[in-house]
Amino acid sequence: MSEDFAQQIREKARELLEKGEVTCVIGYETGTDGRTARPAFIYDAADADRLVFDNTCTHNLAKYLLNKKGQPTAVVVKACDARALNLLLGEKQIKREEFFAIGVVCPGVVESGWMRQGETLQLRCQGCTEHTPPLYDFLVGEPAEEPAPEPSYEDVAEIEGMELEGRTEFWAKQFERCIRCYGCRQVCPGCFCIDCFAELLDPEWVGIRIAPPEKQMWNLIRAFHLTGRCIGCRECERVCPVNIPLSLLNRKMEKEVLRLFGFKAGMSPEALMPLATYSKEDKLGIGE
Amino acid sequence: MSNNQPRIVGFLCNWCSYAGADMAGTSRMAYPPNIRIIRVPCSGRVDPLFIAKCFQRGADGVLVAGCHPGDCHYVEGNYYSRRRFALLRELLDFIGIERERLRLEWVSAAEGKRFKEVISSFSDEVTKLGPRKDL
Amino acid sequence: MSKLLEKEKLLPWLEQLAGERVLIAPTRVEELTLFAPVKDATEIVLDYENTALSPKEWLFPSTEVLFTIARKDSTPELVEKTIAERYVIFGIRPCDAKGIAALDLPFLSEPADSLYAQRRAQTALIGMSCLKPAPQCFCAAMGSAPNDASNVDIMLTEVEEGYLVEVVTEKGQGLLEGVELKEVDIEPPPCPDTAAVPAEGITEVLTRVFNDPFWARLADRCIHCNICAYVCPTCYCFDIRDYTAKGNTERIRTWESCQSPGFTRIAGGYDPRASKESRLRQRFYHKLCYFPEQFSGPLGCSGCGRCVVHCPVNIDIREVITRAQEIGREASAASG
Numbered sequence: 213m214s215e216d217f218a219q220q221i222r223e224k225a226r227e228l229l230e231k232g233e234v235t236c237v238i239g240y241e242t243g244t245d246g247r248t249a250r251p252a253f254i255y256d257a258a259d260a261d262r263l264v265f266d267n268t269c270t271h272n273l274a275k276y277l278l279n280k281k282g283q284p285t286a287v288v289v290k291a292c293d294a295r296a297l298n299l300l301l302g303e304k305q306i307k308r309e310e311f312f313a314i315g316v317v318c319p320g321v322v323e324s325g326w327m328r329q330g331e332t333l334q335l336r337c338q339g340c341t342e343h344t345p346p347l348y349d350f351l352v353g354e355p356a357e358e359p360a361p362e363p364s365y366e367d368v369a370e371i372e373g374m375e376l377e378g379r380t381e382f383w384a385k386q387f388e389r390c391i392r393c394y395g396c397r398q399v400c401p402g403c404f405c406i407d408c409f410a411e412l413l414d415p416e417w418v419g420i421r422i423a424p425p426e427k428q429m430w431n432l433i434r435a436f437h438l439t440g441r442c443i444g445c446r447e448c449e450r451v452c453p454v455n456i457p458l459s460l461l462n463r464k465m466e467k468e469v470l471r472l473f474g475f476k477a478g479m480s481p482e483a484l485m486p487l488a489t490y491s492k493e494d495k496l497g498i499g500e
Numbered sequence: 501m502s503n504n505q506p507r508i509v510g511f512l513c514n515w516c517s518y519a520g521a522d523m524a525g526t527s528r529m530a531y532p533p534n535i536r537i538i539r540v541p542c543s544g545r546v547d548p549l550f551i552a553k554c555f556q557r558g559a560d561g562v563l564v565a566g567c568h569p570g571d572c573h574y575v576e577g578n579y580y581s582r583r584r585f586a587l588l589r590e591l592l593d594f595i596g597i598e599r600e601r602l603r604l605e606w607v608s609a610a611e612g613k614r615f616k617e618v619i620s621s622f623s624d625e626v627t628k629l630g631p632r633k634d635l
Numbered sequence: 636m637s638k639l640l641e642k643e644k645l646l647p648w649l650e651q652l653a654g655e656r657v658l659i660a661p662t663r664v665e666e667l668t669l670f671a672p673v674k675d676a677t678e679i680v681l682d683y684e685n686t687a688l689s690p691k692e693w694l695f696p697s698t699e700v701l702f703t704i705a706r707k708d709s710t711p712e713l714v715e716k717t718i719a720e721r722y723v724i725f726g727i728r729p730c731d732a733k734g735i736a737a738l739d740l741p742f743l744s745e746p747a748d749s750l751y752a753q754r755r756a757q758t759a760l761i762g763m764s765c766l767k768p769a770p771q772c773f774c775a776a777m778g779s780a781p782n783d784a785s786n787v788d789i790m791l792t793e794v795e796e797g798y799l800v801e802v803v804t805e806k807g808q809g810l811l812e813g814v815e816l817k818e819v820d821i822e823p824p825p826c827p828d829t830a831a832v833p834a835e836g837i838t839e840v841l842t843r844v845f846n847d848p849f850w851a852r853l854a855d856r857c858i859h860c861n862i863c864a865y866v867c868p869t870c871y872c873f874d875i876r877d878y879t880a881k882g883n884t885e886r887i888r889t890w891e892s893c894q895s896p897g898f899t900r901i902a903g904g905y906d907p908r909a910s911k912e913s914r915l916r917q918r919f920y921h922k923l924c925y926f927p928e929q930f931s932g933p934l935g936c937s938g939c940g941r942c943v944v945h946c947p948v949n950i951d952i953r954e955v956i957t958r959a960q961e962i963g964r965e966a967s968a969a970s971g
Contacts, residue, residue: 371594372594376596376598376633377633379594379595379596380595380596380633380634381596383595383596383634384596384634409549417549417552417553418556425556425635426556428556428595428634429552429553429555429556431595432552432591432592432595433548433549433552435591436548436552436587436588436591439587439591440587461591461594461595464590464591464594465587465590465591468587468590468591469587472583472586472587486583486587487580487583487584487587490576490579490580490582490583491579492569492570492579494579494582494583496582496583496586497586498582498585498586498589498604499569499582499585499604499605499606
């Protein structure tokens with residue numbers, strides 16, 4: 213299957229480049245460990261054979277379109293990545309006519325990393341509720357007819373169920389390891405501010421220290437800035453060099469947004485995310 | 501919290517709640533002294549960054565007060581703040597800052613008495629919560 | 636004849652050291668191996684290839700107060716900082732020890748960084764040579780080796796009977812006071828191989844390939860986080876800012892990275908390395924060209940491979956070196 217997908221992607225890439233419809237195709241190729249994928253930028257139809265698609269294609273390539281403004285670019289997207297395209301379209305960061313989405317009906321990717329191609333599907337794939345990208349110009353794979361199961365928030369509920377001291381201790385222990393490398397931010401398609409709040413010096417919201425109060429504030433506010441916007445690719449968690457379970461924060465907010473507003477980010481480019489709008493009839497358990 | 505006195509920061513909107521607090525003061529109503537008030541044009545101007553900064557610097561509680569829904573001087577600012585702080589409370593609680601430490605209240609310019617009640621009850625509640633567990 | 640420390644004597648020795656100094660050793664935290672201060676020797680792990688983060692933070696902390704300016708009745712007074720503790724880092728691999736030797740060059744050249752100098756003088760290094768390098772290791776290509784003892788105070792090599800002990804410095808000798816070592820006739824195991832990387836002459840080659848389009852293509856996938864610089868044992872870029880509270884000012888230094896967007900932005904808004912290409916190229920040029928030129932010596936890379944393991948998009952310094960050499964050869968051939 214993955215060889216067939218790779219073939220289709222290569223053919224499409226070759227076609228788009230030869231016809232001059234795009235100047236670059238962003239896809240996946242095999243990395244230097246010989247077994248896991250990494251992002252690939254193909255500018256020449258002759259190089260299209262480098263493109264692969266396998267179960268280590270975890271990267272969310274949608275964000276790279278932000279570096280290709282004004283240049284027609286094709287990008288290979290799984291269903292989760294395509295939600296990022298909708299997010300970026302809705303927030304006017306990319307123009308629909310400037311990209312060509314090669315959607316892939318992805319069966320899931322495994323836990324992977326340098327020299328590591330896991331056996332089990334990533335947790336986000338295990339809980340995936342739609343495998344067909346909500347946005348594409350060309351589809352690789354058959355669109356799946358599937359019932360939409362309820363998303364599971366078991367691990368979020370586990371933390372919610374802890375006593376306050378337990379929760380505090382848990383997060384203090386996790387944030388202690390944080391080195392503010394901003395890997396989470398740089399890989400996230402929802403984080404594209406030119407000047408991130410964490411690095412502003414005037415006004416200085418966080419400060420430069422790599423210390424517990426700053427680390428708590430950094431992670432807290434990043435999760436809040438993604439509330440109603442996070443599309444659940446969980447790349448932040450994958451790239452963290454010290455294994456902080458960052459997606460717990462984002463999915464806690466995903467759960468709240470679903471509960472209070474019935475909203476799921478990235479399903480359409482027009483949908484306004486809950487914090488960008490309001491209803492006079494909101495009953496949210498606050499201010500009453 | 502020093503000597504069991506909580507440190508509370510209040511973001512009060514200029515048109516309604518700040519005026520309400522003013523009224524409480526001019527009417528000589530007694531209320532706990534542990535709130536530090538910051539006047540903002542609208543409760544919708546209150547950025548979650550302000551709240552987080554207060555907590556980062558050791559505040560025990562943060563109060564955001566605005567006009568009653570429907571009466572916002574800027575028409576809709578308080579509708580946004582209602583959604584914003586409903587969600588922020590959940591995130592704060594999740595990482596170990598009790599949701600009760602962030603309160604959103606509607607206080608109009610004529611409600612001096614209500615302001616006194618709000619700040620008294622909030623101060624009591626925060627005192628009962630005790631010192632911050634996450635610091 | 637060599638000296639041997641029997642297996643069961645290792646942890647008691649380390650616990651004894653932990654009583655006198657701050658013992659930094661590899662520990663397991665949530666499936667990660669990290670250097671951390673240890674009081675109880677049972678926390679120490681011995682089955683690791685290398686730690687997720689380098690031990691540089693024990694000499695060059697990620698956040699540090701450089702000095703304080705206190706106010707005594709409105710007179711400002713500089714309060715210098717002294718490091719009181721003595722440290723011993725156990726289990727440091729040759730690549731990380733080489734990393735510390737590399738950090739010595741910028742931090743100890745005149746005028747020396749007094750905090751680094753104090754920590755360095757007060758830290759002893761007990762190395763553990765590598766019997767089984769990982770696929771990402773290339774220390775030999777960078778001028779070190781899995782059994783390179785030149786940058787530690789004591790080098791331990793695990794054998795069946797225990798640990799062969801090579802005392803490298805007087806400081807190391809001092810750590811072994813009261814420790815019983817056996818005289819044995821055991822050959823150290825042969826030095827294992829590490830990944831071959833054509834690093835010979837890389838500094839000169841880089842001076843010729845600065846403008847090649849290769850760098851822009853490489854930068855396409857870089858996401859410009861700080862991961863490579865922060866996990867690296869030799870990277871040392873930092874940020875400094877003063878913070879004043881209640882009349883006292885602290886000067887804070889923290890890690891930073893040349894990869895960050897805006898790292899070279901200056902007052903007025905101009906940024907000489909605004910492009911992704913220029914920032915990514917800078918990392919390799921600093922490590923492999925400017926650093927050896929500035930300090931007339933070793934490359935600013937010790938071959939530990941952490942950047943290769945942790946880079947979210949597989950930017951691999953070994954691939955970069957190989958490609959730069961190829962481009963250098965092509966350029967030479969073209970110019971005849």
